[in-house]
Amino acid sequence: QSALTQPPSASGSPGQSVTISCTGTSSDIGAYNYVSWYQQHPGKAPKLIIYEVTKRPSGVPDRFFGFKSGNTASLTVSGLQAEDEADYYCNSYAGSNYYVFGTGTKVTVL
C-alpha cells in the first residue's frame, strides 16, 4: 500500500494553468477508473473536486480537469485564481476495498 507519487509543489501566475501528476501502479490507477482529487486549504477538511478520473461534482468550476493515461493520473487547473492556492491530493481505489492517497502537491499562485 505505497502512496501514489505527486510532485511536492507546483506554481503558476494568475490566469495561467498548472498540471499535477499522480503516479501509481497497474494495481491501482492503471487498474481502475476510480481516481479522485481533493483540494485542501490549511486547517480545513479536504474537498472532493474530481471523481472517476474526469468528473466534477456539482459546484466545482470547469477550470478543474482530470485525466489519466496508464498508471498516471493528472489534474489541470486552468485560469489560476488566488483561491486555488492549496494542497491537492489524488486518490485511487486499489482493489480489495483498499484506497491509496497521493503524497500531495502544494500549489502556489504567484
Add this chain to the structure above:
Amino acid sequence: EVQLVESGGGLIQPGGSLRLSCAASGLTVSDNYMNWVRQAPGKGLEWVSGIYRGGSVHYADSVKGRSTISRDNSKNTLDLLLHNLRAEDAAVYFCARKDYSEAFDIWGQGTRVTVSS
C-alpha cells in the same frame, strides 16, 4: 444539510488506547460506506479504515490488528477504536463518506490525536 462531526481526540500516551467518534446528521451511517482518513502533522492523507453498508470492515496495514471500526445505528455514529498507540498514529483523524463512485465526497472537520508521554 449533511454534517459529520468527529470527537474523541486528545493527548494519549504511547501504548494507550482511544476511541474516536463521528456523529452524522443529514445522512444515515448504516446506509453508507463510512471511513476514517488521517493526516499526520505536515503530511499527506492516509486512508485508515472503512465499514460497508453490509457491515464488512477493512483496515490499512498500518492499523490492522490494533484497530476496530464500528457503528452505532441507534446514535447514527461511526467509531474507531485504536489500541497500542504509537508516535506515528499522531494525526488529525477525519470521518468521510465514500460514495458509489469510490470517492470521499463528505468529510468532517477532523479530531486531533497527539501521542506523547
